[in-house]
């Protein structure tokens with residue numbers, strides 16, 4: 483009895499062991515182009531999928547969870563702002579939060595535009611891959627323009643999933659249309675299946 487309890491405790495500790503996080507701070511500018519992979523192991527419909535772009539007209543690219551839209555390895559982070567590299571996109575498109583506000587869950591859509599809407603601003607941090615425990619580089623949400631805080635997640639939209647920011651201190655959610663918090667992971671030279 484005691485032995486099996488000890489075994490269970492050891493297994494639980496092993497299962498939650500985390501990779502070693504370096505103490506060196508990371509720059510909030512990443513010029514080597516990358517893709518963004520989503521993680522939330524509790525939602526297999528989005529876990530390990532990618533952030534995709536969709537030509538929405540007027541120069542804007544809207545953001546969807548793969549397989550909706552087109553995959554991209556052409557992202558950069560410039561002063562904390564997700565940017566479609568100016569090597570391919572002239573003028574560059576930047577990720578902003580300013581679309582289709584939804585009072586039912588207090589979320590606002592993130593999309594990419596050349597216009598001056600309030601930008602989504604991120605810190606760059608190390609984390610551990612929840613499946614493999616490998617060290618990874620993540621974007622941690624910092625601010626919408628001048629407004630600090632909140633979280634980025636995804637929510638169903640026409641059979642796919644779009645990206646929605648939930649403001650800090652939000653007290654509402656919509657069980658009819660659940661919102662899933664996601665971790666965004668920087669992946670260089672991603673291969674899309």
Ligand SMILES: *[C@@H]1O[C@H](CO)[C@@H](O)[C@H](O)[C@H]1NC(C)=O
Nearest residue numbers: 535536537538550551552553
């Ligand atoms: C995907 O990219 C192709 C080639 O640029 C374009 O023709 C098509 O409209 C894009 N599809 C979406 C959903 O954005």
Ligand SMILES: *[C@@H]1O[C@H](CO)[C@@H](O)[C@H](O)[C@H]1NC(C)=O
Nearest residue numbers: 588648649650651652653654
């Ligand atoms: C919605 O988010 C804002 C922050 O952007 C917060 O001040 C407000 O209290 C939230 N509203 C609800 C109903 O949760």
Ligand SMILES: *[C@@H]1O[C@H](CO)[C@@H](O)[C@H](O)[C@H]1NC(C)=O
Nearest residue numbers: 522523524661662663664665
């Ligand atoms: C996964 O999503 C749920 C629902 O938003 C959230 O409660 C949970 O904290 C998320 N887990 C991670 C690791 O982000």
Ligand SMILES: *[C@@H]1O[C@H](CO)[C@@H](O)[C@H](O)[C@H]1NC(C)=O
Nearest residue numbers: 514515516555669670671672
């Ligand atoms: C990505 O691919 C390019 C070109 O093949 C290569 O130069 C670069 O080192 C790769 N980056 C990483 C992080 O593997």
